[in-house]
Amino acid sequence: MNLEPVVQALATTIVMLDTADADQVDPDFAVSVQEIVGDCLSRLSPAESAEIGQVLSGLADRTEDPVTADYLRRFGAGLAAR
Numbered sequence: 001m002n003l004e005p006v007v008q009a010l011a012t013t014i015v016m017l018d019t020a021d022a023d024q025v026d027p028d029f030a031v032s033v034q035e036i037v038g039d040c041l042s043r044l045s046p047a048e049s050a051e052i053g054q055v056l057s058g059l060a061d062r063t064e065d066p067v068t069a070d071y072l073r074r075f076g077a078g079l080a081a082r
Contacts, residue, residue, distance in 0.1 A: 004058070
């Protein structure tokens with residue numbers, strides 16, 4: 001299964017919520033969404049977390065924006081370390 005499109009959609013959502021200004025997205029809403037995503041990701045097996053971490057690392061390697069690339073690498077490393 002090609003997880004890259006799903007992981008990219010997830011990562012884009014999290015990055016947008018994390019970097020949005022308060023006038024773009026209500027901060028409480030953003031935190032709630034991030035907590036729900038975190039809860040879902042915590043149910044992944046270590047192998048699944050590592051696989052998604054690898055996909056995030058690959059996305060980071062192909063991302064031109066250094067801030068987004070760094071965010072994706074940290075997100076992926078956090079998942080892979082579980």
